[in-house]
Amino acid sequence: MTQATLPRKSRFRTGLTQWLNALPFVAVGLVGVLVFVVYPMIQNVKVSFQEFNILPGQNSPWVGWDNYRSVFDDPNDKFMIALKNTFLNVAVTVPINWFLAVFFAVVINTRFVKMKVAFRTLYYLPIVTSWIVVALLFKYLFADGSGGFVNYVLLNVGILSEPIAWKSHYWSAMIMIWLFHIWKTVGWGIVIYLAALQGIPRDLYEAADMDGASATGKFFRVTLPMLRPITVFVLINLVNGAFGFFPQVYFITAGGPMNQTQVIPSLIYMEAFKHFHFGEAAAMGVMMGLLVFAVTYYQMTKIGKQRLF
Amino acid sequence: MRTPWMTKLAVYAILVAGALLFVFPFIYMILTSFFTATFSLPRPEEVFSVTPNFINYQVVWGKNHFAQYFGNSMLLTSVAMLGALLVSSLTAYGFARFSFPGKEGVFRLFLLTMMIPSVINIIPQFIIIKNMGLVNTYAGLWLVYIATGVVGNMFFLRGFFESIPRELEESVLIDGGGNWRIYWNIYLPLSLPAMGTLAIFVFQATWEEYFLALTIIKSEALRTLPIAILMFNDKYATNYGQIFAASIIALLPVILIYIAFQKKFVQSGFNEGAVKG
Numbered sequence: 001m002t003q004a005t006l007p008r009k010s011r012f013r014t015g016l017t018q019w020l021n022a023l024p025f026v027a028v029g030l031v032g033v034l035v036f037v038v039y040p041m042i043q044n045v046k047v048s049f050q051e052f053n054i055l056p057g058q059n060s061p062w063v064g065w066d067n068y069r070s071v072f073d074d075p076n077d078k079f080m081i082a083l084k085n086t087f088l089n090v091a092v093t094v095p096i097n098w099f100l101a102v103f104f105a106v107v108i109n110t111r112f113v114k115m116k117v118a119f120r121t122l123y124y125l126p127i128v129t130s131w132i133v134v135a136l137l138f139k140y141l142f143a144d145g146s147g148g149f150v151n152y153v154l155l156n157v158g159i160l161s162e163p164i165a166w167k168s169h170y171w172s173a174m175i176m177i178w179l180f181h182i183w184k185t186v187g188w189g190i191v192i193y194l195a196a197l198q199g200i201p202r203d204l205y206e207a208a209d210m211d212g213a214s215a216t217g218k219f220f221r222v223t224l225p226m227l228r229p230i231t232v233f234v235l236i237n238l239v240n241g242a243f244g245f246f247p248q249v250y251f252i253t254a255g256g257p258m259n260q261t262q263v264i265p266s267l268i269y270m271e272a273f274k275h276f277h278f279g280e281a282a283a284m285g286v287m288m289g290l291l292v293f294a295v296t297y298y299q300m301t302k303i304g305k306q307r308l309f
Numbered sequence: 310m311r312t313p314w315m316t317k318l319a320v321y322a323i324l325v326a327g328a329l330l331f332v333f334p335f336i337y338m339i340l341t342s343f344f345t346a347t348f349s350l351p352r353p354e355e356v357f358s359v360t361p362n363f364i365n366y367q368v369v370w371g372k373n374h375f376a377q378y379f380g381n382s383m384l385l386t387s388v389a390m391l392g393a394l395l396v397s398s399l400t401a402y403g404f405a406r407f408s409f410p411g412k413e414g415v416f417r418l419f420l421l422t423m424m425i426p427s428v429i430n431i432i433p434q435f436i437i438i439k440n441m442g443l444v445n446t447y448a449g450l451w452l453v454y455i456a457t458g459v460v461g462n463m464f465f466l467r468g469f470f471e472s473i474p475r476e477l478e479e480s481v482l483i484d485g486g487g488n489w490r491i492y493w494n495i496y497l498p499l500s501l502p503a504m505g506t507l508a509i510f511v512f513q514a515t516w517e518e519y520f521l522a523l524t525i526i527k528s529e530a531l532r533t534l535p536i537a538i539l540m541f542n543d544k545y546a547t548n549y550g551q552i553f554a555a556s557i558i559a560l561l562p563v564i565l566i567y568i569a570f571q572k573k574f575v576q577s578g579f580n581e582g583a584v585k586g
Contacts, residue, residue, distance in 0.1 A: 015410040022407035025492070029400030029463065030415070032456030037422050040433030047432070054436075104327055110320050112312050121571055122328045125335065128567045130517035132535050133556040136542060137338050140549060147352040149337060187331070244426050265428040269520065272432055285429030296424045 041289070048282035067283040079284060082262040089178070089263065090242040097182050097238050098231075101189025106223070108190070109197045120194060124187040131184070135251030138180045142166040170260045173253050177261060181248045185241060189234055196230040197223070236296075243292060264288045342366070342557055344550040351549060365554035373541060374529075375555065382534040383562075385447055385522075386515045389454040393511045394504060396455055397462035402492050404463060405470035419460045427457065428520065435524050445527040453525075454515055462507055469503040470496055505570065513563050534559050 048067055050060040071079045108119050126134065141149045144165045151163040166172045200223065208218045246265035249255060255262035255270060262270075264284060272281035343359045344351045370376055404416060434453050435444075443449030473496060481490050497504065519535040526532060532540075538559055542552050 018407065018409035021488075022403045022409045022412075025399045025403030025407070025488070028396050029403075029459045032396065032452075033419060033422070033459050035437065036434055036453050036456035037430065037460065038418075040430040040437070041422065041425065043433035043436070044429055054432075104324075107320055107323050107327075112317060113320060113324065117571075119324055119328060121568065123331050124567075124571075125564070126331055128513060128563050129335075129560050130513075130535065130563070132517060132519060132538060133560055134334075136538075136552060136556060137334055140341070140553075141334060141337065143350050145350065147350045149353050149356075152353045183331070183334075240424065246426065246428055265426045268426075269428050269431070273524075278432060282429070282432070285426075289425045289429065292424050292426070293421070297421075 044282050044285050044289075047278060048286045050279055052278035052282070054276070054278065063279065067279040068287075071280050071283050071287075076259060078259050078262060078267060079264070081260060082264045082267045085174070085261060086243060086245065086263050088174070089181075089245050090239055093178050093181050093242045094235070094238045096178075097186055097189060097242075098235060100182070100186045101193050101234065102227075104186075104190045105193030105197055106219070109194060116194075120191060123190050126184045127187045129184075131247035132251055134184055135180065135247065138176065138183075139167075139252060142176050144168075167253050168257055170257065173257065173261045177245070177248050177252055180252055181242070181245065184248075189238065192230060192234055193227065196227055200226045240292075240296065243295070338553045339557065341549050342554040347545075347548045347550070349547060365550045366558065369551050369555045369558065372551075373537065373544075374532075375537060375541075375558075377530070378532050378534050378537040379558070381531060382516060385450060385533060386512055388447070389451055389515045390508055390511045392451060392455040393458045393462060393515075394508060397459050397507070398466055398497065398500075398504065399492070400459055401463040401466035401470055402496055405467050406488075406491075406496075420464065423460050423464070430457075431520060431524055434521070438525055444525060445531065446525075447531070449525050450522060453521060454518070458511060458514070462511070465507055465510075466500065466503060469500045473499050509563075509566055509570065512566065516563055 047060075049062055049064060051063045051066075052060045104123060107113075108116055108123075113119075143149070143151070144163065144167075146152060146155055146163045148163065148166075150166070151160065154160040155163060164172050166176050204222050204226070205218060208222055213221065244265065245263045246269070249261055249263050249266040250269065253261045255266055259267075265288070268281045268284050268288070271277045271284070337356065340356045340359055341351060342365055343361050344356060345362070345364055404412060434457075438444055438449040438453065441449070441452075443452065477495050477499070478491050481494055484490075486494070517535055518533075519539070522533045523536055526536070538552075538555055541555055545551060
């Protein structure tokens with residue numbers, strides 16, 4: 001308020017002093033982010049319009065929209081398949097992940113359950129393990145032939161009549177990737193919801209009891225409405241997580257069979273580091289960035305206001 | 310109000326079944342790590358009838374410089390963690406306690422960068438590191454790890470720092486101390502749970518980081534554990550016992566830290582940091 005009434009010059013002065021005061025603390029962080037996060041993103045846009053040469057001494061000529069064109073002209077449609085898979089991953093994993101998180105959090109939070117902390121710890125365990133190790137473990141559990149654990153169980157229960165080669169077919173590979181992702185990440189949602197559930201005031205339930213509400217009635221009339229803000233936060237994070245599939249695909253199928261299970265980040269990585277198509281990888285990166293930006297911009301402004309984090 | 314025992318039984322049955330779902334793969338992995346026959350996929354009945362032993366662990370530890378890679382990862386991760394905590398907390402302190410023009414704009418811009426998948430930055434980051442002459446050094450990796458972590462960490466810490474009452478600073482000011490003393494004597498000690506939680510997050514993320522390390526580290530002697538494990542897996546693909554013994558050794562530090570601190574960790578980490586009203 002007072003600032004607006006000050007003359008222009010002294011406003012500039014105050015601003016400068018304020019910056020100088022804060023600078024010793026924020027300088028290293030700001031420079032680091034600008035150099036290693038913001039600048040690479042700009043650089044990436046530039047490379048997407050070049051035929052990029054990583055070797056020293058060679059120049060990288062400008063090629064206009066060629067890289068973008070060749071991404072879409074690809075006879076195998078790798079980019080479009082990856083895009084489709086990305087949306088499919090969101091559509092399949094987010095609802096399941098969300099439901100399991102609420103379900104297990106509510107069950108753990110049941111009043112008479114003892115050892116809540118122990119259950120929470122066990123459910124959270126996959127979160128603290130490394131993606132690489134869990135990927136090796138899942139590939140081993142889903143191994144081909146009747147000796148693979150999952151095949152073994154499904155054969156013995158009678159669901160399958162012959163073992164599946166999980167990674168060799170599109171749908172079975174996708175199911176494996178989804179199970180891997182959900183198993184690895186659902187603990188996060190459970191922990192968030194548990195914290196939120198414990199924050200719901202007891203007297204709300206007591207009031208509901210006095211009105212003679214049933215357990216399901218209490219869940220839908222008290223619990224769910226009280227969890228709403230957290231649900232927004234959890235859903236945004238689940239969507240972002242499903243959008244950003246990378247180790248999930250790279251370490252399980254590496255995009256196979258025939259690039260069918262590829263997602264955009266894994267495709268970018270493999271185009272760049274396996275085939276050295278840096279320009280096309282950068283073009284895909286720019287498009288992915290714009291897509292993510294469009295999807296999350298609205299969410300971001302909302303979160304920024306609510307300070308949910 | 311008493312709960313009928315049928316309901317109790319059902320609830321516990323669900324909980325135990327759920328817990329088994331999350332824990333069973335680990336149990337299966339541990340059992341497999343006792344399996345010493347190689348060159349074939351162990352069948353489930355063989356896995357379940359295995360006798361516990363540490364042969365694979367001993368073999369793996371002495372094989373392919375595994376112990377050296379473990380040490381490499383320890384060094385890399387510890388320094389990255391300390392550096393990230395220092396730089397991130399300073400930046401968060403600056404954002405929480407000072408007001409300066411454009412602060413929220415910068416903050417928003419930084420948050421937006423968090424949404425962009427980090428894989429697209431690997432090539433430009435590599436070029437910058439190359440131009441600095443830091444390819445194949447830990448210094449190069451430290452720079453990128455610390456700098457790219459600042460945004461998320463600052464995001465996490467800023468909320469904690471803003472909840473610290475300003476009146477507490479007065480004692481320092483009366484003693485004639487300045488902003489640095491306030492940071493060191495007030496903000497850091499009061500946000501120890503948050504810093505501890507963050508330390509675990511950073512430790513875990515750096516400990517398992519694979520793609521950047523693979524890009525920047527060229528020489529065999531400097532390799533980190535995730536790279537070593539994947540290479541080990543490629544080399545001895547059918548030796549499941551040894552692969553999972555190696556995997557379990559790699560998992561142990563993070564899991565032990567997590568279990569030791571988990572009561573504080575999860576509570577403080579998400580209640581306040583994540584769900585700040």
